[in-house]
Amino acid sequence: MASVRRLVIDVLKPHDPTLLEFTERVTETDSVNGVSSSLIELDQEVQNVKITFEGEDMDFEVIQETVEELGGTVHSVDQVACGEYIVEDRRTLQDS
């Protein structure tokens, strides 16, 4: 299968573990080289965060399991880059 090199997911997570612990933990997933998490919004119960994973051949199922073990749910997969290198998404005249 083609190597998954970048994944951007939208996650709902409880306040505990914190965004920091959550990010440290998902970064430890096999095949993940680096992760950046950004807070989108929060309410009393949950945090909605955007998480970007980079690696050379990532296994999404293992990532998703880790997210769920930590009490989170993957709300949507917003971007996926596969192949020999990371193809950047570019704005076209069709993007609103």
Place this chain on the structure above:
Amino acid sequence: MASVRRLVIDVLKPHDPTLLEFTERVTETDSVNGVSSSLIELDQEVQNVKITFEGEDMDFEVIQETVEELGGTVHSVDQVACGEYIVEDRRTLQDS
């Protein structure tokens, strides 16, 4: 024929296979070096995604067949770059 080096297409696909599997599969198409897929919007039945392909001499018919085998349809071809290198689309005074 001139080498097709970048293709941006707008695709409607069912929820299954997921965007991840879909992207992995289309990346395996012969002559494709890398793919980036971005979720535009989704409803209960379908996902509308923007897919950027890069390669050195890509065969669109094979790409389109793979998209269709996976249950997707190419809604439109939004950008095509051909030739010895990738010519970037630049904003002109005529772009709205």
Place this chain on the structure above:
Amino acid sequence: MASVRRLVIDVLKPHDPTLLEFTERVTETDSVNGVSSSLIELDQEVQNVKITFEGEDMDFEVIQETVEELGGTVHSVDQVACGEYIVEDRRTLQDS
């Protein structure tokens, strides 16, 4: 005459040939090194596309003939760069 190094044109074309075939074909024009085509809009009859050509000494008449052989018409020439290198159009305080 000065070398034409970049040309941006606005083209109306029928749906057949597709944007992909159309772009492949105009890229094969003598003296053209690379082409990027972007869909602006489409209706039932025609596609309105923006096409950027780069080369070292391009012959617009031959490009225009190719566009017309493919059923297209050059609606306007939006940008032309000539000379020893490509001068980039820069935004000034007079641009709206």
Place this chain on the structure above:
Amino acid sequence: MASVRRLVIDVLKPHDPTLLEFTERVTETDSVNGVSSSLIELDQEVQNVKITFEGEDMDFEVIQETVEELGGTVHSVDQVACGEYIVEDRRTLQDS
């Protein structure tokens, strides 16, 4: 645990110590290589500031203790980057 390489936090702090002293002090925290603080807004009692920390393996608890010793409180953790290098957060079609 994965190395924490960048942290962006939102802090409420009293006017004393000043933003300068506050930034100098939190930069001295073990494992922090550099810090940038930006004033968001202020009223008579407090300053709301955004603080970006970079380091090779930062310990947030120690950072948080330093913030609190200086009279500040961490209002939210807005971004966390962990791993072998800093993954940049990129805008996707899902970002509003």
Place this chain on the structure above:
Amino acid sequence: MASVRRLVIDVLKPHDPTLLEFTERVTETDSVNGVSSSLIELDQEVQNVKITFEGEDMDFEVIQETVEELGGTVHSVDQVACGEYIVEDRRTLQDS
């Protein structure tokens, strides 16, 4: 006199010669290394175009003569860069 290295002018020209021929011709002016022309707007009689000239020591009078020989008129000179290298215009807090 100081070397003129970049000139941006606003020109009104008839439809004939075309923007392509017009650009090729003004690029041939002595001391001009490269030219980029962009269509601003057009009506039935005239085209309003923005033309950027780069060279190492350009003579505006000769450029203007060429523009006029081709039926055009220089409506305004919008930017001039002189000296040992091209100083870029940068946005300041005073730019609206």
Place this chain on the structure above:
Amino acid sequence: MASVRRLVIDVLKPHDPTLLEFTERVTETDSVNGVSSSLIELDQEVQNVKITFEGEDMDFEVIQETVEELGGTVHSVDQVACGEYIVEDRRTLQDS
């Protein structure tokens, strides 16, 4: 103490000395390598200016004294970067 490498301050100053003299004078402060001053707005009595200082280990008290000797007052400290290198403030999803 951690090295202060960049400081952005908001200053109110009288018209005399001019922004030029003012900037030259504050640049001469020990440990300052370079300064950029930008006019925000002015009225009959005062000028409101944004001043960016860069250096390897700057002493704000000395800078502030110089500003005051020149008749200015530091209205606010808007950004501070300390440490081994300048950490850039980056836009997050929490910035309005």
Place this chain on the structure above:
Amino acid sequence: MASVRRLVIDVLKPHDPTLLEFTERVTETDSVNGVSSSLIELDQEVQNVKITFEGEDMDFEVIQETVEELGGTVHSVDQVACGEYIVEDRRTLQDS
């Protein structure tokens, strides 16, 4: 005194000499390496222009004398950069 390396001024000038001649003339001022002039607006009597000067140790009084000899007046000094290198003005959260 600290070296003045960049100056951005707002100038009102008569139509004669032209912006081109005006720019060539001010570029010849001692210690100026390069100048970029941009037209802001014009009416029947005057042109309002933004002029950016770069040099290694510029003397503003001489620049101002040249501007006045050419019939212009310095309406405001909008940006000044002094020191060992040019410090760039960066957008902060306090910039409107």
